[in-house]
Amino acid sequence: METITTGSWMGHLGRGLAPRELEALLCVAQGMTTKEIARHMSIAPGTAANRIDTVLFKLDARRRADAIAKAIKGQIITPLCIALASLIAMHSIIDEGDPMRRDRRAPAERREFSIRIVRKAEAFEHHA
Template sequence: MNEIINGAWKGYLGRGLAPKELQYLLAAAQGMTAKEIARQFDVAACTVAKRLSCAMFKLGVTRQTAAVAEAIRRKIISPVCFALAALIAVHAMIGDDAMRRDRRTPERRTAQIRMVRHSNQPTLTT
């Protein structure tokens, strides 16, 4: 077993992160907080925070979002939806216009100003 799948993300073992660090990083990539990850894996939130901190240190970053980006760059994790994106790209190359949606050009809205002549109104003199 060289990979871990968590939701829509796949992680690869043996590329620098411990299995638990990889699991928690995959959950963080899905947008989960430390408390949510802790509930999912039935551990304390401080344990999750510590494991994510160790993973961030190993990746050389200081934020969780940067850790996810760096892990993607190093090919430690990858979204599973690449297959769907590839299918859409191939479908677009075939030339089927059924999936294509043309956007309308935005219409310019011009303000209409009504000119009123004030010369016809009587003036008050004192």
């Protein structure tokens, strides 16, 4: 299956949208305006608006946010953060004995840090 990646979003071809429409939808998902999409895709702003309107029509959406939600639900687009999170999870499962991996601080370190903050706040009150 072919995909298009734009920024932090990945779009899947062959699920109802043409490649340029999918690219426009991915730009919308990144929060770009019509002019920014036009610059990114090297097309006129009117053409970018037409592509977005076509996407809205094909996904039966009234607004851009609705189109993004329907595209995610229909698995047309997916955020790459999901892929990154799964990659990190797989790494932690595979390499559990990694000495460089440190998930959280020891309880003593956390207590010492909070004591320092309290003492600084007390010192500030005494000087004021």
